[in-house]
Amino acid sequence: MTRFFRDFFARNTLYVARDLLGQVLVRWLDGERLSGRIVEVEAYIGEDDLASHARFGRTGRNEAMYGPPGHAYVYQIYGLHHCLNIVTEPEGFPAAVLIRALEPLEGLERMRERRGVVDPLLLTSGPARLCQAMGIDRRLDKADMCAPDAVLFVEADMPIPDEQVATGPRVGVQGDQQARTVPWRFYIRDHPYVSRRPRPTGDVR
DNA sequence: GGATCGATCGGCT
DNA sequence: GCCGATCGATCCG
Numbered sequence: 001m002t003r004f005f006r007d008f009f010a011r012n013t014l015y016v017a018r019d020l021l022g023q024v025l026v027r028w029l030d031g032e033r034l035s036g037r038i039v040e041v042e043a044y045i046g047e048d049d050l051a052s053h054a055r056f057g058r059t060g061r062n063e064a065m066y067g068p069p070g071h072a073y074v075y076q077i078y079g080l081h082h083c084l085n086i087v088t089e090p091e092g093f094p095a096a097v098l099i100r101a102l103e104p105l106e107g108l109e110r111m112r113e114r115r116g117v118v119d120p121l122l123l124t125s126g127p128a129r130l131c132q133a134m135g136i137d138r139r140l141d142k143a144d145m146c147a148p149d150a151v152l153f154v155e156a157d158m159p160i161p162d163e164q165v166a167t168g169p170r171v172g173v174q175g176d177q178q179a180r181t182v183p184w185r186f187y188i189r190d191h192p193y194v195s196r197r198p199r200p201t202g203d204v205r
Numbered sequence: 206g207g208a209t210c211g212a213t214c215g216g217c218t
Numbered sequence: 219g220c221c222g223a224t225c226g227a228t229c230c231g
Contacts, residue, residue: 080212
């Protein structure tokens with residue numbers, strides 16, 4: 001399978017996000033290959049995006065977002081969970097695609113051990129779940145996902161036609177009306193492995 | 206099915 | 219000192 005080169009990630013973040021759907025995220029962990037099809041993602045674009053970690057400018061945590069495309073941005077949240085992003089756009093512009101859900105393909109038993117659950121629907125449907133299943137933590141922050149010897153990378157697999165791509169507001173975003181409602185969440189329509197977390201209503205009456 | 210809440214801690218406005 | 223791009227348990231209906 002072909003891996004994506006850096007120029008794939010250097011593009012407009014919305015295109016990268018949409019095009020990542022259907023592709024396969026691969027993680028080599030202790031000599032074992034774990035993988036899953038990407039079925040749900042979100043785009044975080046620039047310092048003007050008030051839902052982005054870059055909204056307050058460059059800091060220690062978000063530094064990877066300002067770095068070269070095709071690298072991982074992994075952060076810890078709520079003191080106990082990790083989330084994986086892939087950095088996009090040319091170096092210097094802070095943007096990334098959050099990987100929100102996978103359909104597990106390879107290494108299910110290992111994922112079950114790591115997650116402590118058996119149901120495949122609970123293995124990698126959720127940004128923190130997939131990180132736990134695949135052993136992704138801050139040690140992989142800034143890892144180059146385009147390097148020949150990468151232990152975390154994306155393989156080109158199955159393009160998803162426009163009819164099967166759905167969009168919507170990003171999950172878990174609070175505050176600013178624009179940030180809450182802009183349709184920068186992309187997912188495969190009716191795919192069983194998309195996370196179903198209910199989102200707080202962004203409605204104003 | 207939906208709503209609510211606690212866990213747990215690094216980074217920061 | 220406060221808060222979070224989450225998850226899982228628990229309670230209610």
